[in-house]
Amino acid sequence: MNRFAWATPRTISEAAAAATTLVADAMSSDPTGPGVVTVLKAGGIDLLDLMKETLLMPATLVNLQQIPGLDSIHPGEGGALHLGSMVTLATLASHPLVRQRYPALADAVSRSASPQIRNVATLGGNLLQRPRCWYFRAKEHHCLRKGGDHCFAIPGENQYHAIFDNSPCAIVHPSTAATVLVALNATVELIDAKGTVRRPLLVDFFGPPDQDIMRENNLKPHEILTAVLLPAVPASVRMAHLKQGEKDSIDWPLADVAVLLDLTPDKMCKSATVILGAAAPVPHRAEAAEAALIGKHIDEDIARQAGRAALNGATPLSHNAYKLPLFETLVHRAILAAAG
Ligand SMILES: Cc1cc2nc3c(=O)[nH]c(=O)nc-3n(C[C@H](O)[C@H](O)[C@H](O)COP(=O)(O)OP(=O)(O)OC[C@H]3O[C@@H](n4cnc5c(N)ncnc54)[C@H](O)[C@@H]3O)c2cc1C
Ligand code: SF4
Structure with missing residues (x-):
C-alpha cells in the first residue's frame, strides 16, 4: 500500500470540496501517476482492499467519520425513513424502525458479509463499493472497466457473473442492500461542495455498462452521498x-x-x-x-x-x-x- 495523507473534515461541504477524484476515475487512469488523487473514505472496507492490491494509490483519504449527523436513522416526511449514509450495516440491520417497517432490508443487511465487517462498513460505502469481478480486482488484467480493450470474463471464468445484460461487461452489482432498496423505490441524497442537493431514485443513480462502462453509478466529483430515503410502505x-x-x-x-x-x-x-x-x-x-x-x-x-x-x-x-x-x-x- 502507498503512503497517503489523512484529512478529517467536520462538514459535508469541507469533505466535498476536498474530494477531487472519484475512485472509478482514479482506477481507470494511471495509478502510479502524480500524487493528486484525493478520495472519500467511509468504513474503508472496499477502499483499503483496492489500496492493498495497489489498484488504487490515492495521495489523500478524506475520512467521513467525523462529520456529525451522517450516521443517524430517523423518520422523514410523510412516513418516510431517513437512513444516514454513514450508518453501519450492523446498526441498519438491528434498528427497530427498519426491522418493523422494512424487514426485508434488515434481513438482507444482517446476512451480508460478517459481523466484524458489518460493524465498520457503512450504507453509503456499500452502495458505492466497486464490482467483485476477479479480473477487475487483479492488476494484471486491464479490462474494459479499467479502460482496457476487452472483457476477460465473458470468454473466461464467469461463474460469479451476470446472467442478464452481460455484454460488453458481465459484472453483477455487489451490494446486497441495493437489491431491497431498489425494490423499495429508495431515493439517494447527494450534496456537493456548494450545497447543491440532488435526490435521484437509486435505480436511476445506478448505471448499466452501456451508459458508462467504467462507472457503476453517476456520482460526481465533489459530491457526498449523505442519505438513503425510504418511502412509506402501506400496511397491506x-x-x-x-x-x-x-x-x-x-x-x-x-x-x-x-x-x-x-x-x-x-x-x-x-x-x-x-x-x-x-x-x-x-x-x-x-x-x-x-x-x-x-x-x-x-x-x-x-x-x-x-x-x-x-x-x-x-x-x-x-x-x-x-x-x-x-x-x-x-x-x-x-x-x-x-x-x-
Ligand atoms: C469478506 C467480505 C464479504 C462481503 N460480503 C458482502 C455481502 O454479502 N454483501 C454486500 O453487499 N457486501 C459485502 N461485502 C462488501 C462490504 O459490505 C463493502 O465493502 C462495504 O459495505 C463498503 O462500505 P465502507 O463504508 O467500508 O466503504 P468504503 O470502502 O469506505 O468506500 C467504498 C466506496 O464508496 C465511496 N464512498 C463511501 N462513502 C461515501 C459517501 N458517503 N459519499 C460518496 N462516496 C462515498 C468511497 O470513496 C469508495 O469508493 C463484503 C466484504 C468482504 C470483505
Ligand atoms: S466483467 Fe467487466 S469488470 Fe469483469 S473483466 Fe469483464 S469488463 Fe472487466
Whole structure:
C-alpha cells in the first residue's frame, strides 16, 4: 500500500470540496501517476482492499467519520425513513424502525458479509463499493472497466457473473442492500461542495455498462452521498429477501431476491415487485415474474410460475447457467415467504 495523507473534515461541504477524484476515475487512469488523487473514505472496507492490491494509490483519504449527523436513522416526511449514509450495516440491520417497517432490508443487511465487517462498513460505502469481478480486482488484467480493450470474463471464468445484460461487461452489482432498496423505490441524497442537493431514485443513480462502462453509478466529483430515503410502505404490503451463497456467511450471494407484494386480506395480489441481485450489472427487475403475480391469489403454483417467469430474457455465460435454477427457486420461495 502507498503512503497517503489523512484529512478529517467536520462538514459535508469541507469533505466535498476536498474530494477531487472519484475512485472509478482514479482506477481507470494511471495509478502510479502524480500524487493528486484525493478520495472519500467511509468504513474503508472496499477502499483499503483496492489500496492493498495497489489498484488504487490515492495521495489523500478524506475520512467521513467525523462529520456529525451522517450516521443517524430517523423518520422523514410523510412516513418516510431517513437512513444516514454513514450508518453501519450492523446498526441498519438491528434498528427497530427498519426491522418493523422494512424487514426485508434488515434481513438482507444482517446476512451480508460478517459481523466484524458489518460493524465498520457503512450504507453509503456499500452502495458505492466497486464490482467483485476477479479480473477487475487483479492488476494484471486491464479490462474494459479499467479502460482496457476487452472483457476477460465473458470468454473466461464467469461463474460469479451476470446472467442478464452481460455484454460488453458481465459484472453483477455487489451490494446486497441495493437489491431491497431498489425494490423499495429508495431515493439517494447527494450534496456537493456548494450545497447543491440532488435526490435521484437509486435505480436511476445506478448505471448499466452501456451508459458508462467504467462507472457503476453517476456520482460526481465533489459530491457526498449523505442519505438513503425510504418511502412509506402501506400496511397491506408484505416483503421478503432471500439469499443463496456458497457458504452461509462472509461472502457475497451467488443469487439474491427481494419481493414486495401488495395483498388483499385473502392474498389477492394488487401489485408486485421482484428484484434479482447478483444477476446483472444493476439490480434486475423481473417484470415477467411481477406480471405473473398481479391479479392472482398467491399460492404454491402461482409462485412457481413466477419463479420460472423471472428468468425470461436470461443469457447465461459458459460457467454460470447453474444460477438459473437457483433464481427460479429463490423467487418461488421469496414470494411464498412474503405472502406468509
Ligand atoms: C469478506 C467480505 C464479504 C462481503 N460480503 C458482502 C455481502 O454479502 N454483501 C454486500 O453487499 N457486501 C459485502 N461485502 C462488501 C462490504 O459490505 C463493502 O465493502 C462495504 O459495505 C463498503 O462500505 P465502507 O463504508 O467500508 O466503504 P468504503 O470502502 O469506505 O468506500 C467504498 C466506496 O464508496 C465511496 N464512498 C463511501 N462513502 C461515501 C459517501 N458517503 N459519499 C460518496 N462516496 C462515498 C468511497 O470513496 C469508495 O469508493 C463484503 C466484504 C468482504 C470483505
Ligand atoms: S466483467 Fe467487466 S469488470 Fe469483469 S473483466 Fe469483464 S469488463 Fe472487466
